[in-house]
Amino acid sequence: xxxxxxxxxxxxxxxxxxxxxxxxxAGLSCAxxxxxxxxxxxxxxxxxxxxxxxxPGNNGGDGLVCARHLKMFGYEPTVYYPxxxxxxxxxxxxxxxxxMDIPFLPEFPAEAALxxxxxGLVVDAIFGFSFKGAVREPFGSILxxxxxxxxxxxxxxxxxxxxxxxxKADGLQPDMLISLTxxxxxxxxxxxxxxxxxGRFVPPALQEKYALNLxxxxxxxxxxxxx
Amino acid sequence: QAFPLxxxxxxxxxxxxxxxPAQNGAIGLVCARHLRSFVGQRDPRVGLGAWPxxxxxxxxxxxxxxxxxxxxxxxxxxAYNAVVDAVLGAEAEGGEGGGPCAAILDALKHxxxxxxxxxxxxxxxxxxxSSGGISPDVLVSLAAPKRCARRFLGRQHFVAGRFLPxxxxxxxxxxxxxxxxxxxxxxxxxxx
Numbered sequence: 001x002x003x004x005x006x007x008x009x010x011x012x013x014x015x016x017x018x019x020x021x022x023x024x025x026a027g028l029s030c031a032x033x034x035x036x037x038x039x040x041x042x043x044x045x046x047x048x049x050x051x052x053x054x055x056p057g058n059n060g061g062d063g064l065v066c067a068r069h070l071k072m073f074g075y076e077p078t079v080y081y082p083x084x085x086x087x088x089x090x091x092x093x094x095x096x097x098x099x100m101d102i103p104f105l106p107e108f109p110a111e112a113a114l115x116x117x118x119x120g121l122v123v124d125a126i127f128g129f130s131f132k133g134a135v136r137e138p139f140g141s142i143l144x145x146x147x148x149x150x151x152x153x154x155x156x157x158x159x160x161x162x163x164x165x166x167x168k169a170d171g172l173q174p175d176m177l178i179s180l181t182x183x184x185x186x187x188x189x190x191x192x193x194x195x196x197x198x199g200r201f202v203p204p205a206l207q208e209k210y211a212l213n214l215x216x217x218x219x220x221x222x223x224x225x226x227x
Numbered sequence: 228q229a230f231p232l233x234x235x236x237x238x239x240x241x242x243x244x245x246x247x248p249a250q251n252g253a254i255g256l257v258c259a260r261h262l263r264s265f266v267g268q269r270d271p272r273v274g275l276g277a278w279p280x281x282x283x284x285x286x287x288x289x290x291x292x293x294x295x296x297x298x299x300x301x302x303x304x305x306a307y308n309a310v311v312d313a314v315l316g317a318e319a320e321g322g323e324g325g326g327p328c329a330a331i332l333d334a335l336k337h338x339x340x341x342x343x344x345x346x347x348x349x350x351x352x353x354x355x356x357s358s359g360g361i362s363p364d365v366l367v368s369l370a371a372p373k374r375c376a377r378r379f380l381g382r383q384h385f386v387a388g389r390f391l392p393x394x395x396x397x398x399x400x401x402x403x404x405x406x407x408x409x410x411x412x413x414x415x416x417x418x419x
Contacts, residue, residue, distance in 0.1 A: 032409045072389055073409055100392050200264060220228070220265050 001164040004129045004184055007202070007210055015203060020089060022201060023058065025222065026180050027065020029198025030156050033178045033223045034066070034123070035073050037194045038152070043120035048075045051119040053108075053142060055126035055160065056083035062156050062180070063125020064093035070123075071100050078119070080105045082138050108138065112148035122146065122153045124174060126160035129184055135161055147172055154178065154194075162186050182212045183226070195227040228412065229343065229365045229383050232266070235308045240266055243307040245331055247314035247349065254345055254369070255313025262311075300337045309341045312363060314349035317373055335361045341382075343367065351375050367412070371401045384415045 011017045040048035052067040054060035060081065067077040079097060081104055084090055098104065109115045115122065124146065126139055135143065143161045146153060152175035153159075159177065162168040167189030175192040180199040187195065197214065200222045207214060217224045232240055244259040246252035303310065312335060314328060332350045335342060341364035342348075348366065351357040356378030364381045370388045388403055389411045396403065406413045 035409045096392070099394065203264075217264075219231075 030066040031069035033196035045120040050077045050121045052123040054081040059128030124155040197224040241307045244311040251316030312344040385412045387412045
């Protein structure tokens with residue numbers, strides 16, 4: 001976890017990337033990975049509907065970007081965003097989604113069965129690699145509901161609620177994990193079908209410094225399928 | 228897409244990215260960064276020359292440029308596989324060719340390696356185009372093609388505008404062709 005935070009810090013302080021830049025590339029990676037693993041034609045719902053659950057931090061921001069790109073790729077995303085930071089970055093991302101006619105739910109679906117009926121996929125953009133400690137409401141109840149759904153879950157960077165290094169055996173079991181920048185230690189506990197790498201923005205020098213040993217991305221793709 | 232790595236004539240996948248002083252130049256810098264990432268980690272063959280031009284037209288105190296090769300046409304022909312023209316964009320006024328920009332635009336008219344122009348071939352009038360200006364091989368229109376694109380005679384014309392929201396597309400009657408899969412660019416039918 002510390003290493004991931006250190007890499008992030010270097011990208012901002014030494015390489016002078018803005019949060020906006022990296023978040024846009026990260027969210028685009030997530031949408032692209034989802035499009036590869038779950039093409040619209042594979043949905044059993046009449047429309048390729050996707051529920052994107054966004055948490056209170058940067059992982060939620062990644063989710064908002066992802067939702068916007070999913071819409072452009074032909075999906076019908078809906079966002080649930082209960083705790084919104086009052087910062088221009090997140091307000092901007094929310095506006096972009098709203099102006100693309102992406103609905104924001106006023107409340108979370110009460111039953112797992114309702115989610116199964118309405119959506120073909122759920123994107124978990126609740127907590128990311130900075131997560132530590134106890135899960136605060138409303139996310140505790142949200143995660144309990146998500147643990148009971150049968151439609152696939154795609155988690156951004158870390159399955160929410162998991163310890164960033166040790167995982168969580170009785171927690172969320174997503175079908176897909178999109179690791180951003182590099183897989184985190186928790187990824188060794190991932191048992192879903194699809195593990196993608198996204199966030200193709202780590203400069204070679206930084207990869208070497210932290211001995212990331214990332215396999216090469218194919219051509220100009222912004223994602224790499226690991227499993 | 229227009230110049231896949233295996234198709235490059237030189238041993239090293241070198242590309243010269245010429246960046247102007249305003250937004251077009253900034254886009255060139257982003258482009259250069261991504262081009263570098265397409266070649267992979269620590270590839271010793273990669274030589275990327277970015278020629279950022281600072282203090283272009285009208286600046287009374289031009290700042291010193293970094294990595295300045297002089298705009299010698301032969302040097303460019305010999306060292307690079309292609310040139311990315313990110314000098315002037317749609318915001319430039321027609322005929323804005325004073326100062327260092329004039330020298331490089333003049334050089335670019337005479338290079339024999341392919342030129343890829345970002346949004347508007349630099350030096351062209353954004354609506355009317357230009358006779359006697361640079362002749363790029365590839366044009367990448369940003370958001371939507373500009374009027375001068377009608378005069379584009381090169382090999383490939385791409386549009387990079389998938390990020391535009393639908394209501395903006397409708398409002399300006401842009402009618403873009405469908406983008407394949409998750410691609411962010413689409414090739415328009417070649418003009419010839």
